Each structure stands twice: as C-alpha cells, then as structure tokens.
Amino acid sequence: MKTVIPCRIFYSKTDKCWYVESPGFYDGYMTYGNTLDEAKKMAAEAVSGLLESYMTHGDKFIIPKEKKTAGWYNIDIEPGMAFALWLRNARISNNMTLAEAAEKMGVKYQVYQKLENPKTANPTLKTLKKLEVIFGQELVAV
Secondary structure: OOOEEEEEEEEEOOOOEEEEEOOOOOOOOEEEEOOHHHHHHHHHHHHHHHHHHHHHHOOOOOOOOOOOOOOEEEEEOOHHHHHHHHHHHHHHHOOOOHHHHHHHHOOOHHHHHHHOOOOOOOOOHHHHHHHHHHHOOOOOOO
16 A cells, blocks of 8 residues: 655756655645755655645545656655555545445444544554455455
C-alpha cells in the first residue's frame, strides 16, 4: 500500500538550492532544500500536508501517476497518510458510504471515520484483516 507522489526536483545555481514542485495537483506546491535529500524530505512533508488538507475539507483529488523520467523523483508519503488514502479510495471505488463501510466492519461510524483520517489512522492487524475481507485486497501477508 505504498503511495508515492511524483515531484520534479532541480538545482538552481542562482539560488544555490534544490527546488521541488509537483504540478499534478490542482493547487500544486513548491518547496526547496539545501541538499537533494533535504529537498526530498521537504517534498514529503509538503505533499502530506496538501493531501491532509484535501481529505479534511472533502476535496476531490487524483494522485498523479509515478514518473520515471530524469529530474523526477517519486516521493514516499507517510504510512498513516498512505493507509488513509488507500482506505478512502477502496471505499469509494466500491461505491460505499462511510456508514455502509462501518456497518460491514461491524463498528460504529465514528470508529470507521477515524481510520480514513490520516491523523488518527492506526489500525490493528485484526482491523486490517476485516478490511481485506470487505474490500477484497490483501494488506497483510501471513
């Protein structure tokens, strides 16, 4: 369930830093770092914040596809965010509401809702197994 966001990272000789941009989102974002590694770290933080904002406000968005072109880096997002995105997308692609997914799991609406929130998503292995059954996808290899 690894999720990556493609970012264009380039060095500016004038500014002596690495710039990062991800034009795949409708808002887009730009950040920078003094080193390539720092720029990648800043990109991960920026994209996680942008995705969290989209999810909090109920905005619709599409995760841009990975790129394997020179100058583009696929930045990993934090596991809690990746899980929340996966769960939200699995529910939506199965045409389920939050309430319907909670009912199928046998939990209260608020419990399920916390799983789709990147700030509170921290499922147990038992919960992951229930989600595998509901959405027909293997999450935990046994």
